[in-house]
Every structure is written in structure tokens, then in C-alpha cells.
Amino acid sequence: MSVIIQSLSRNKFYNWAYKNLFSSWVNTIMTIIAIIFVYEIGTFFLNWAIFSADFRTNFQGELITDRTFCSKNISPGEYGACWAIIYARWDQFMYGLYPIEETWRVNITYALLPLAIIGILFDKLPYRKLFIYFTFLFPFIAYFMLYGGPGLSTVGTNKWGGLLVTLFLGVTGIGLAFPLSILLALGRRSKMPIIKSLCVVFIEFIRGVPLITLLFTANVMLPLFLPDGVNPDNLLRALVAVTLFQSAYMAEAIRGGLQAIPKGHIEAADALGLTYWQTTRKIILPQALKIAIPPIVNTCIGLFKDTSLVLIIGLFDLLGIGRAALADMTWTKLYYEVYVFISLVFFIFCFGMSRYSLYLEKKLKTDNS
Amino acid sequence: MTKIKSLFISLLLTLGVSTAIAGSHGSTHDLVKDRGKLMCGSNTGLAGFGAPNDAGVWEGIDVDVCRAVAAAVFGDASKVEYVPTTSKVRFTVLQSGEIDMLSRNTTWTLSRDVDLGLEFVGVNYYDGQGFMVSKDLGVSSAMELDGASVCIQVGTTTEMNLADFFKANGMSYESVPVETNSEADAAYLAGRCDIYTTDASGLYASRAGYPDPSAHVVLPEIISKEPLGPAVRHGDSEWADIVRWSLNAMIIGEELGINSGNVDEMKGSNNPEVLRLLGVDAGYGAMLGLSDDWAYNILSQVGNYSESFEKHIGPNTPINIQRGLNALYKDGGILYAPPFR
Numbered sequence: 230m231s232v233i234i235q236s237l238s239r240n241k242f243y244n245w246a247y248k249n250l251f252s253s254w255v256n257t258i259m260t261i262i263a264i265i266f267v268y269e270i271g272t273f274f275l276n277w278a279i280f281s282a283d284f285r286t287n288f289q290g291e292l293i294t295d296r297t298f299c300s301k302n303i304s305p306g307e308y309g310a311c312w313a314i315i316y317a318r319w320d321q322f323m324y325g326l327y328p329i330e331e332t333w334r335v336n337i338t339y340a341l342l343p344l345a346i347i348g349i350l351f352d353k354l355p356y357r358k359l360f361i362y363f364t365f366l367f368p369f370i371a372y373f374m375l376y377g378g379p380g381l382s383t384v385g386t387n388k389w390g391g392l393l394v395t396l397f398l399g400v401t402g403i404g405l406a407f408p409l410s411i412l413l414a415l416g417r418r419s420k421m422p423i424i425k426s427l428c429v430v431f432i433e434f435i436r437g438v439p440l441i442t443l444l445f446t447a448n449v450m451l452p453l454f455l456p457d458g459v460n461p462d463n464l465l466r467a468l469v470a471v472t473l474f475q476s477a478y479m480a481e482a483i484r485g486g487l488q489a490i491p492k493g494h495i496e497a498a499d500a501l502g503l504t505y506w507q508t509t510r511k512i513i514l515p516q517a518l519k520i521a522i523p524p525i526v527n528t529c530i531g532l533f534k535d536t537s538l539v540l541i542i543g544l545f546d547l548l549g550i551g552r553a554a555l556a557d558m559t560w561t562k563l564y565y566e567v568y569v570f571i572s573l574v575f576f577i578f579c580f581g582m583s584r585y586s587l588y589l590e591k592k593l594k595t596d597n598s
Numbered sequence: 599m600t601k602i603k604s605l606f607i608s609l610l611l612t613l614g615v616s617t618a619i620a621g622s623h624g625s626t627h628d629l630v631k632d633r634g635k636l637m638c639g640s641n642t643g644l645a646g647f648g649a650p651n652d653a654g655v656w657e658g659i660d661v662d663v664c665r666a667v668a669a670a671v672f673g674d675a676s677k678v679e680y681v682p683t684t685s686k687v688r689f690t691v692l693q694s695g696e697i698d699m700l701s702r703n704t705t706w707t708l709s710r711d712v713d714l715g716l717e718f719v720g721v722n723y724y725d726g727q728g729f730m731v732s733k734d735l736g737v738s739s740a741m742e743l744d745g746a747s748v749c750i751q752v753g754t755t756t757e758m759n760l761a762d763f764f765k766a767n768g769m770s771y772e773s774v775p776v777e778t779n780s781e782a783d784a785a786y787l788a789g790r791c792d793i794y795t796t797d798a799s800g801l802y803a804s805r806a807g808y809p810d811p812s813a814h815v816v817l818p819e820i821i822s823k824e825p826l827g828p829a830v831r832h833g834d835s836e837w838a839d840i841v842r843w844s845l846n847a848m849i850i851g852e853e854l855g856i857n858s859g860n861v862d863e864m865k866g867s868n869n870p871e872v873l874r875l876l877g878v879d880a881g882y883g884a885m886l887g888l889s890d891d892w893a894y895n896i897l898s899q900v901g902n903y904s905e906s907f908e909k910h911i912g913p914n915t916p917i918n919i920q921r922g923l924n925a926l927y928k929d930g931g932i933l934y935a936p937p938f939r
Contacts, residue, residue, distance in 0.1 A: 296807075297916075302809065305809045305810075317652045318652060320654070321650070321652075321654060326650060326654040329653075329654070385679075387679060387680075387681060445686075445687070448687060448690075449687060449690040449691075449694075452690075452694035452695070452696055453690070453693075453694050463681075463696075540642070540684075541684055541686065541687075542684065542686075542687055543642055543681065543682040543683045543684050543687060543691075544682075545642075545682060549642060549682075552642065552643055553642060553643035553649055553650055553682075554643075555643070556641075556642075556643030556644055556645050556649040557643070557645065557649045557650070557651055557652070558645045558646060558649075558803075558806065558915060558916045558917060559651065559652065561645055561803070561806065561807045561916070562783075562807030562808075564780060
């Protein structure tokens with residue numbers, strides 16, 4: 230017996246497990262309870278989502294074209310998820326009500342999106358400059374591809390939906406809010422009283438109001454001020470609200486970074502005879518943004534999830550299109566499938582952002598030490 | 599801060615509403631014709647009433663009213679853009695002129711008709727609050743529900759109607775509060791309550807999704823009035839007439855036995871009202887500012903009321919709603935359109 234324990238203790242994993250999981254009676258019991266809990270939930274979920282689930286065909290091998298074909302509706306209690314609804318509505322989840330024959334345009338935009346942001350994300354990328362140029366070019370390409378222009382038919386934004394709207398609001402909102410938030414953060418620390426108070430009022434007002442209120446205001450109030458027939462695009466209105474909201478939060482994150490810079494840096498720059506903009510651009514911002522990156526990414530993750538609030542003003546984002554799918558009699562009541570799928574998509578994006586933030590933190594740590 | 603904010607918001611509201619009222623001139627009919635398509639406020643998704651199908655095409659009886667108006671105005675029922683609206687923004691969207699008409703299960707009430715600056719042009723579905731119970735309970739009338747537990751959405755008019763109904767009939771109940779429709783479904787199916795109450799159409803739609811729909815019955819008592827119908831902006835009577843008579847044409851079509859299948863044969867009918875409706879006897883379209891075959895276009899492309907009802911919510915669909923109140927006045931319902939002459 231003692232030989233076994235000795236040989237086990239040499240094993241790194243057992244050593245670790247012994248120290249962390251079974252060090253005392255209480256710890257051992259907790260560990261066992263946790264393992265049972267995770268096992269039960271895990272097997273239940275996997276069984277529901279994969280092993281006893283229908284994908285495109287049911288247990289009789291028939292292609293599932295509506296909910297009555299789902300195995301779980303044929304023999305209740307024995308079968309799990311019925312993913313056919315995701316297959317049937319895949320186009321709507323990805324593109325909303327975008328005309329089917331034009332969806333290649335969205336696909337191209339989706340494919341170009343990573344190229345447009347990769348240059349910003351990784352500073353050691355080869356040919357980074359080219360990627361950055363592309364980043365600035367991308368909004369015009371995306372506008373042309375998605376909305377239309379010479380040679381391409383116009384697809385109104387009321388036809389956009391699903392992941393397209395979620396990504397559009399998330400990416401454009403973050404992209405537009407970033408420069409705005411830098412100006413706001415600098416303005417808030419400005420010595421000029423009018424600029425300073427304008428920035429403070431703007432930031433505090435936006436942060437004092439829930440996003441949903443801003444969305445309602447943008448959606449409901451804006452058209453009332455404008456003359457008859459002039460209706461700014463519904464999606465554009467939501468984008469304005471989302472951008473303002475995000476810029477206020479991001480500005481506060483950046484202000485945190487600005488405040489962390491020792492005063493000596495600014496004084497040294499002044500002593501060298503640099504102007505305000507030179508100091509800001511070359512000394513302050515590079516350091517401040519570096520420090521502020523984790524909180525900025527944090528607000529970005531928050532915003533990405535908050536975009537689903539637009540469903541309350543009648544836009545079909547990923548969540549909205551999912552709910553519309555559930556309202557169709559063909560598929561009604563497949564709540565779990567739709568919501569699990571939507572959560573998965575959100576999780577992929579948010580987890581990606583979170584990992585990126587972690588990677589940056591690690592990188593910055595080595596830079597500073 | 600909050601006081602200033604609320605002051606600011608109320609100021610915005612006042613300004614906004616007054617500009618909206620001041621700005622609502624110009625004929626909607628001309629606007630729609632110039633645009634080449636009808637902007638119709640629809641639901642964000644309600645089974646059988648208005649929801650996009652797998653191919654992304656909108657379907658439902660509310661949607662059919664939009665299609666009927668497009669058929670009347672353009673002779674093409676497909677010239678509609680649907681603007682999904684939630685119950686919270688539907689009236690502002692209409693007032694601001696973003697949509698030309700609203701057709702999304704909206705109850706016609708005095709305050710909405712008068713105070714909100716809307717004009718309800720008719721009723722395309724008579725709804726009302728009902729009760730659903732499990733068949734095992736052996737109940738056949740709401741009068742036998744004394745002492746039952748009821749799943750009820752909190753803070754709705756449904757809740758008040760329920761209290762009134764039980765009080766008026768000297769019965770008691772135990773309420774099981776729920777937040778949403780899906781929560782109510784779950785609670786009811788799990789047996790946490792004996793009765794589930796909401797608008798009858800909602801009960802039917804819920805029942806359609808249950809594992810065994812035939813094990814549940816919707817009781818015959820309807821305890822509130824919920825006439826659902828299309829609405830337009832107040833102050834443009836010509837446009838209101840077009841929407842009103844597009845809906846009426848569908849109802850009259852059923853009355854006269856004209857459907858999308860026989861509409862061409864019916865043009866040779868001996869019945870003068872049929873000839874007037876289908877535009878064989880000219881002159882009626884011009885009164886509305888439409889072509890003479892406007893009603894023909896509605897009936898051939900959208901169909902009559904009964905076709906629309908049977909296709910989207912009738913007994914042969916999963917929603918399985920009987921005509922009931924929504925049958926023609928001749929058949930024991932209250933669906934009634936003024937004469938076409």
C-alpha cells in the first residue's frame with residue numbers, strides 16, 4: 230500500500246490532485262459532490278444535445294420538415310433536442326430576411342471581417358501596415374457589399390437580421406465609439422472649462438441612462454422631430470444609440486488609463502517643447518491605451534451582448550430572429566434548441582474577445598517587467 | 599439629476615408629439631403610390647397572425663390585411679414591406695409616418711382610437727380572454743371553476759378581468775403568478791395550476807405546441823372583449839377608407855361565396871352585388887381612388903376572409919381555432935361588413 234502511495238506521489242498529477250482536491254475530509258467530500266454534479270449535468274446535457282438528439286432526420290430516418298417530425302414529439306420523453314429548426318432557419322439566423330440570392334454578398338463581408346480587424350489586434354503581424362490600410366477601407370467595402378451601390382442591387386436594412394445585425398451593431402458600434410471615446414476622455418481631462426463640462430455632462434448623462442432608454446429615444450423620438458417622410462433608417466437609429474452608449478463607457482475606461490500615467494511624463498514632454506497634440510499622440514495615448522485595453526475589451530464584450538436589446542424596438546437581431554422562428558407554427562415550442570444555439574453563438578464571440586484580452590494582459594505584463 | 603432628466607424627456611416628448619401632429623398632412627395614398635410599396639407594421643412574430651416562415655415570407659391573418667391593401671392599391675399583393683413592431687413602439691411608428699398602416703393584433707379601445715391619434719378601420723379578429731383546462735378535470739364550463747388555481751400573467755388586464763369574473767360569479771380562485779407566455783405554458787403543463795387564462799387566440803396557439811394538444815380544452819366562456827383590427831393615422835379619411843374597404847372586401851367576398859379559386863367565374867354571375875364588387879359594374883373603385891378591379895385583385899391574390907382564416911389559424915392548422923365569434927353573421931358569428939353599393 231505504502232509503495233503505491235509513494236509511487237503515486239511521484240506522479241505530478243496525483244500530487245497536485247492530492248494537494249488541491251483531497252487534502253482534508255471536507256475537501257474530499259466537496260470534490261466528490263462537485264464531480265457528481267458536473268457529471269450529472271454534463272451527461273444530461275450531452276445526451277440531450279447530441280446522443281439522443283435529432284439533427285436533420287428523426288429516429289425513423291425521415292427528414293424533419295416541421296416540429297411534428299421531431300422524435301421527441303413522436304415519442305415524448307425518450308429523445309432530446311430537435312436541431313432541425315436550426316438547419317431550416319440557418320439562413321435567417323445568419324442573414325435575417327436578406328434576399329436568398331444576394332446572401333453571397335454577406336458571406337464575402339463575413340470573410341473579409343477577420344482580415345479587417347486582425348491588423349488592429351496583433352502588432353507583430355507581418356505586413357501589418359497593409360492590414361491597417363485595409364481596416365480603414367473595410368467600412369466602405371462592407372457598405373457597398375451589404376447595402377448595395379453601382380452594380381449591386383440595394384438591400385434595405387429592414388431586410389437585415391440575425392448574426393448580420395448583431396455583428397453590424399457590435400463591430401460598427403465599437404469601431405465608431407473608439408475614436409469618439411478617446412476625444413471624450415481627453416476632453417474630460419482638458420483644462421478648457423466648456424469642453425470639459427460638455428464632455429462630463431455627455432458621459433454622465435449617457436452612463437446615467439439604461440441602453441434600452443437610449444434605444445427607445447433614438448427609435449421613437451428621432452422621427453418625430455424630422456419632417457414627414459424623412460425617416461432615418463431603423464438600424465441606423467439603433468446604431469447611433471449603441472455608439473453613444475459605448476463611447477461613454479469606453480471613455481471612462483480610457484480615462485482610467487490616462488490617470489495612471491505619472492505626471493512626470495507630461496512635464497518632461499513639456500520641457501522638451503512638445504505641443505499638446507504631440508504629447509498626447511506620442512507620449513500619453515500609447516501608454517494610456519495599453520493600460521486601458523483590458524477594461525476596453527470588457528466594455529466591448531458587454532456591448533456585444535447588449536445589442537440583443539434592439540429586439541425591443543423591432544429589429545431582428547440574432548435573438549429577435551430566433552423568437553420569430555419560434556412564432557412560426559412550423560417550429561413553435563422548440564425553445565431550448567433556439568436559445569441554446571443563440572447562447573452558443575454569443576459565447577463563441579464573447580469568449581474569443583475575453584481570450585484576446587487575456588493574451589494582451591500577458592503580453593503587456595512581460596513588456597513592463 | 600433624475601428630475602432634470604425627466605423634465606428633459608417630457609420636454610422632448612411634448613415637442614415630438616406636437617411636431618408629429620403638426621406634420622401629419624399630405625395624402626397617405628399618394629405617398630404609398632409614389633413609393634411603389636406599402637409599409638405595413640407587423641408583429642415581431644405571432645403564430646398564425648404574423649410571422650416570417652422558413653423562406654422569410656411573412657404569413658398570417660394580420661399579414662393578409664396588408665397584402666389585401668397592397669392588392670387594392672397596386673394590383674399586386676406582394677408589394678408590401680413589413681416593419682416588425684413591438685407592442686411598445688407600434689403606435690409611435692405609425693404616428694411618425696414610418697408605416698402606412700398597422701396590422702398586428704391590436705385591440706381597438708376608446709383611448710387608442712381617440713386619444714392616441716389612431717383610426718381603427720375594422721375588426722379582423724374578435725378575441726377575448728378565455729380559460730384552458732386539462733380534459734381530465736372533466737370541466738365543461740367556467741362556472742364550475744370555483745376554488746381552482748389559475749396561472750396568470752402578473753400586471754395585465756387579464757389579471758383584472760379574471761378577478762372581476764370570479765367575484766361577479768361568487769367564486770374564489772388561487773392565483774399562480776407567471777411572467778411570460780412560455781413560463782405560463784411550463785407551469786400549466788407541470789400541473790402547478792388547474793387553469794391557464796389569457797386571450798383565447800393565445801390559448802389556442804399555446805395548446806398547439808403542447809405534446810398532446812387534444813388533452814386540453816378551451817372553455818366556451820369568453821370574459822372580455824378584445825376586438826383586434828388594423829389601424830391607420832387619424833385625419834386621413836381617404837386612406838382609412840381604402841384600408842377599411844380592403845378588409846370589408848375580404849369579408850363580403852366570403853359572404854357572396856367568392857374565393858380565389860372561383861373569382862373569374864363569378865365575374866359572370868347574375869348577382870348585382872358580385873358584379874359591383876368585382877368591378878364588372880364600373881364606378882366603385884373610382885370612389886376610393888382605386889382601379890375598378892381592386893376588389894377582384896384582393897380576392898384573386900389574397901382570397902376571402904374565410905380562406906385567410908382557414909389557412910393560418912383555422913381547425914386544419916396546428917393553432918386550431920374554431921370560427922366562433924369570427925364566423926359571418928349569417929353563420930352565428932358577428933363578422934359583418936356594410937353592404938357594397
